[in-house]
Each structure stands twice: as structure tokens, then as C-alpha cells.
Amino acid sequence: MMLAENEYIGIGIKNNIYSKKVQKEITEILVDKFELMKKQTLYRPDKKIYIYILDKTVQNQIFLVDSSIYCSIDHINSEDFLYYLVSLYFDIKEPWKAIGLCGYINESLIDNSKLADYYLNADNFDLLGLFGGRFLHEWNTKEEFEIAFMTAYSYTKYLINDNDILDFLYDDMDNRQEWLTSIGVNKELDESNEIMDITCYAKDNEYPLIVHTNDSSYYFKPIENYFTTAEQMEEFIRLAKDFREYLQNYLRKNAAISFSKLNVDVSYRYYMRTGLSLCYVDRKSNEINLAFGIYGLTHEIVHEMIPYKRDERWIDEGLAEYLSCVVYPNNEKRKWYYDTICQFDKNDDIYKFYIEHGGSLNSISDFNMELAIDAYCYAKLRNQSSSWEQEHFNSPLISDLYHIDNKNKSRGDELTYFQASSFVNYLVKKYTIDTVIDFCNSTISYEDYFGYSYIQLKQDWIAEIGK
């Protein structure tokens, strides 16, 4: 099938799909593109690049395999094609660099005053982190998408003109502060929100952005109503890292025996899984699967990190809720609980319990998650009718979610997630977190372990929150 080849490019066109004339035109376009890249950057790669043109590709996508690009004739003049070509030609893994070079090669128009306007008025410099998700149009507003591209163009041009192409390609220099000054923005660059340890980006048919970091991999795709912006992707990675680090330190300090049994250096893979309405972990393969984006992330990390051997689910779920909602609640969880309680009538059981036990509703940061969860439990225990459920919130029983009907093996699974969390909180206060985790990791009976039956412990917990 090979049609044309010289020392730096091979072009293959599937037999009999295009006339000789069209084949010649395609070859000329591609050779011109190579000449343009060479002329603009004075750079020649060591390896030869092959381009294969098929009548159509899977899902109409362009594919890279080693040193080869597989595409259709429709792709040849697209920005997407140039992006792949540049990535291969310069051996680039970071989206912003490939996009910046496309702009440099095409001499794309750059409006530095528009960029200056944006960065002078923006609340933060998060976009200037040049995170890969900023360059996917479905994850950004039109303005942010344009600014991200133009920033990549302008910053790349600044770096190449100030140094040279080899420095740009191989040096991890960070001259963003100087670049900002050069376009007239005299503000200090704040890098505190940046994700520093990204090792490479990728994508596949299902996930438009895969981010590999030093300790984990993230498989991102949009989830309607839950997970749709590049900012959320960055927030997701930050939260996963922060929570893992926090949890490790917390357990090291408060649960030394349990901590010594954990394998904390595991590399996790986080997947956005639509189509399955559940979040779950696969402890064998270290996969964390999330159907609601950020919501549920920290809960699942607890499951992943803490081993569990018991038949009944409640204490595993209670521990995950307790550690992710009471010990280290993220903003999204705190806001959800806060907003819900604020909406209730002042005579409502949940509202009254929260206020009467000293809870504050002045601000989300003052909000007491431990008390809020006890308030939900207390109110639900007092109001068992289904109309109350519908009016307040539908919190399913653990046994329903897991389809458990073996009552002997599932003591505790009649609880909701709120109740399991409150019950675990009670056990932690009475026995320590180390004891509770150790119990999770055993198959010993309640009587032998705590000296009380499950029923007795449950009664004591209900009496305690009812005080």
C-alpha cells in the first residue's frame, strides 16, 4: 500500500480508495506540512513518521500507534491532525506544548491584550496551570477554551523566541511569571492550586482525558449534571491526593496498629463510569469507579484503603461515611448537608436537633457534620413513616442497596448510610478508631470482641444520640 516515502516521512494510502490524482494531492499536502514544521522550528526528529490514510477509522478518530498516525482523508486538513502530527514529530506528551507549537507553526493570531485583560480580571490563575482538561472544548466555556489556546500559543512563542526550540522541548522551565509580565500583567502567579506531579496525558475511545500522576491514574469523561468542567477534573485530582495523604496521617497517628497493616503505596486507578448508577471499588485491581464525579470520591478511597473481612456491610459503609463526612468532609459534602438543613422548617426534627445541640448555621465552614448526621439519624428513628421519608430525603437501607436478605449474616444492614456513620462514630468514641478498624478486619463476633451483642451496642448508640 505504500505510496510515498523519503528519509523522514512514509505515506500509505489504502489501495483503490482514491484516484492517482487525489493520492498525489494528499502526498503534496503532507510533505508541505513537514516542510512547514521544519522551516518554522528548524527541528528534525530522529525517527521517521508514517501516516496511513484509510477510508474511515473507528469512531472517526485519529489514532497514534508508535511512530504511525492512522486517519482518514477528512482529517488531513484539520487542527486535530496537526496536533497529532506535532505530538509525534516533536515527541510531546503535554497537550499545551503540542497546541502551543501548532500555533507557532501556523503563526496563529495572538491577542496579548485580550489575554492580559483576562488574567488581570480573573479570580485566580488556575487556567495558567495549563492542565490538559483546559484544552477539551466540552469541558470548558467558550471564553476559557479560547483563552487556554491563546495562552498556549503566546507562552510557547515567548519561550521559543527567548530561548530556542530545544530548550522548549527538553527543559522543564517555568517562565510563566516572566511571560505574564511581558504581556502587561503585574500580578504574582499563585501556583498553590496546581497539580505538580502529572507524568503524562493520554486518551482512548472511551476517555477523552487520561491523566497519569506519580501515584495514580485518572480516567475522565463527562457525567451529565455531575462532572462537566475542567476545574472539576483538577479539583478531583487535588481532593484525591489530599484525602489520601490526610487519611494516611490520621490513621498513622490515631490507629497505629491498623495503619501498620495497610498497603498505602498502592497506585489507584480512578474511573468515571457512566451507565452504572453506583460508586464502587475493586480492591483486587485497585480501581475506584465513580458514577457521580467528585461526590463519593473520598468515601470510596476509604473502602480502597481499609481492608474488610466481615459478612455484614454496615460497618464498612459506616466507616467510609464517618471518615469522609465527619473526620474529613470535603466542601461538596458539607454544602449538601448544610443546604438541606437550612431548607427545613424550624420545627422540623432534624433542624431542632441540630440547633438544640449547639449546631451553627452561620456559614458552611462553621457547619458541624457530626451533629448533622446525628440529627438525620435521630429524626429518622422518630419518624418511620414513608410520607416523612418522601418529604425529607430518601436514604436507602444498606440491605436494599446490596440486595441482602440473609438476616443472620447481615446484622446492621437494616441501617441507612447516615445511621451506620453515626453508629461508627459512637463506637470510635467508646473504643477508638484503631479498635473499630481492627474489628472490620476480623470475623470475630460482637460479643467476643466488644463484650456486648450487636443489639445491645445498637441500643446504647440510640440512647446516646437521643440524649
Ligand SMILES: [Zn+2]
Ligand atoms: Zn460504600
